[in-house]
Amino acid sequence: MRDAHDAGPVAAAGTDGWVALLLPLTLMGAAALVALYLLVRMLLPLPTRGERDRGRTAVRGWGGRATPRALRGDDTPPDELDTRARGLLIRLDDAVLRRLDEVVFAGAADGQRATVEARAEADATLRLRHRLDDPSIERNDAERRRLLREIIDRCSRALARLEAEPGPAAGTEPPPGVTPGALARARGRADELATRLKAADAALRTLAERYAPEAVAPVRGNPVTGRERLTEARRLLAEAGRDEERATEALRAAEVAMGRAEALADGVARRATELARAEAALAEAMRATEADVADAPALPTLRTPVERARRALDAVRAGQGRRDPFGGLRTLARAGTSLAGALAPDQPPMRGDRRARTLLDNALLTAGGELAAARDYVATHRGEVGSPARTRLAEAGHQLDRALGVAPHDTDAALPHAWRADALARRARVLAARDAGAAT
Known part of the structure; x- marks a missing residue:
C-alpha cells in the first residue's frame, strides 16, 4: 500500500516535466508556421474577390510597362x-x-x-x-x-x-519631243480606227435586227464609247504636235486611248461570232433535249425532269425570231442536264459522255462571252466602276478557270463552275453599267 502511495507523486512529476518540454516546442512550431504564411503573403498577391468567388486564382498578368499601341488590337x-x-x-x-x-x-x-x-x-x-x-x-x-x-x-x-517596278516603257523613252514619223503613224492609226468604229456601228445594227436586246446588251455602247476614246486620242495627238515638252507623254496617252477604242470595236465583232456560235449550239441543244424527252420512258421517277425539259423547250420556241441564243442555252441547260442525268443509267456510256460534253461546251461558250464583255466594260469605264462589280468579275474569272481546269477529266464537276462564272460575269456587267450611269 505504501509503495503504491509513494509512486503517485513520482509519476505526476514525470508527466509535468514532459508537458513543460512540449509546450515551448509547440509554440515555436506555431510561430514558424505563422512566419512562413506571412512570407508567402508578401511574395504572392491575394486573389481578388471575383477570383475567390470562382474558387480559383486566375493566371497572373504582366505588371510591367503597357503594350505599345502598334501591337494592341486594331x-x-x-x-x-x-x-x-x-x-x-x-x-x-x-x-x-x-x-x-x-x-x-x-x-x-x-x-x-x-x-x-x-x-x-x-x-x-x-x-x-x-x-x-x-x-x-x-x-x-x-x-x-x-x-x-x-x-x-x-x-x-x-x-x-x-x-x-519600272513601267514597260521605262528606259526606252526618247528625248522630249517626238519624231514626225511617229506622230504621222499615230494619226494614221486614228484614221483607221475611225473606219473600224463605223464598221462596228454597222455590225451592231445588224445584230440588233437579228437578236433580242439582251443578246446585244453587253456591247451595245461599244461604238459610242470607242468614238469618245478616239476623240480623246486625237486631242492628245494635237497636243503632242504643239507641245514639245509633253509630246512623248501625250503620244503615249493617245496610243493607250486608241488601244481601248480598238478593244471596243473588236468586242462587237467578237460578240457577233459568239452569237453565231451560240445560235448553232442552241439549235443542237434543242434537238438533243427533244430526243431525250422522246426517249424518256413513262416512269414516275422521270415525270418531273421530263416536264421541266418540255417547259424549257416551250420557252425557247416562244422566243423564235429576235431571240437571245445565250438565254436559250441557259434555259435549256438546267432542264437538259437534269433529264440527261436521269436517263444516263439506262443509256450507252458513250452517249451520256457526249451529252455531258455538249452541255459543258455550251456553258463555257456562254460564260466566256459574258466574261469578255464584262472585262471590256470595266476596263473602259474603270474611273467610274466601284468594287462590287470588280470583285464579281474577279470571282467569275476564277470560276471559269476552274471549269476549264477540271473539264478535261470531269465534265460533271466543271459544269457548276461554268454556270457560276456566267452568272457572276453578268452581274458584274450590270453593276458596272449602273456605276457608269448606263442603261442595262
Whole structure:
C-alpha cells in the first residue's frame, strides 16, 4: 500500500516535466508556421474577390510597362476599315489595268510578266473581298476586321511593288519631243480606227435586227464609247504636235486611248461570232433535249425532269425570231442536264459522255462571252466602276478557270463552275453599267 502511495507523486512529476518540454516546442512550431504564411503573403498577391468567388486564382498578368499601341488590337472603326479596303482595291485594279494598257503599247515582255503577277495578286485580293461580302457566310466583328486588314495590307504591298517596278516603257523613252514619223503613224492609226468604229456601228445594227436586246446588251455602247476614246486620242495627238515638252507623254496617252477604242470595236465583232456560235449550239441543244424527252420512258421517277425539259423547250420556241441564243442555252441547260442525268443509267456510256460534253461546251461558250464583255466594260469605264462589280468579275474569272481546269477529266464537276462564272460575269456587267450611269 505504501509503495503504491509513494509512486503517485513520482509519476505526476514525470508527466509535468514532459508537458513543460512540449509546450515551448509547440509554440515555436506555431510561430514558424505563422512566419512562413506571412512570407508567402508578401511574395504572392491575394486573389481578388471575383477570383475567390470562382474558387480559383486566375493566371497572373504582366505588371510591367503597357503594350505599345502598334501591337494592341486594331480599334479602327469597321466602317473606316471597309472604306479603306474598297478604295485600295479600286486603286490596285486601276493601276493594273493602266499597266496592262502600257504593256500593250510598249510590247515589253518583262513588263508583261510583272503585270501578269500584279493581275493575279489583284484578282486574289478582289476574290477575298467577294468572299467577305458573301451574305451566306456569317462573320463576327473580329473576323471581319481581320479580313479587311488583310485586304488593306495586300493591296498596299501590291501597289508598292507596282510603283517600285519600272513601267514597260521605262528606259526606252526618247528625248522630249517626238519624231514626225511617229506622230504621222499615230494619226494614221486614228484614221483607221475611225473606219473600224463605223464598221462596228454597222455590225451592231445588224445584230440588233437579228437578236433580242439582251443578246446585244453587253456591247451595245461599244461604238459610242470607242468614238469618245478616239476623240480623246486625237486631242492628245494635237497636243503632242504643239507641245514639245509633253509630246512623248501625250503620244503615249493617245496610243493607250486608241488601244481601248480598238478593244471596243473588236468586242462587237467578237460578240457577233459568239452569237453565231451560240445560235448553232442552241439549235443542237434543242434537238438533243427533244430526243431525250422522246426517249424518256413513262416512269414516275422521270415525270418531273421530263416536264421541266418540255417547259424549257416551250420557252425557247416562244422566243423564235429576235431571240437571245445565250438565254436559250441557259434555259435549256438546267432542264437538259437534269433529264440527261436521269436517263444516263439506262443509256450507252458513250452517249451520256457526249451529252455531258455538249452541255459543258455550251456553258463555257456562254460564260466566256459574258466574261469578255464584262472585262471590256470595266476596263473602259474603270474611273467610274466601284468594287462590287470588280470583285464579281474577279470571282467569275476564277470560276471559269476552274471549269476549264477540271473539264478535261470531269465534265460533271466543271459544269457548276461554268454556270457560276456566267452568272457572276453578268452581274458584274450590270453593276458596272449602273456605276457608269448606263442603261442595262
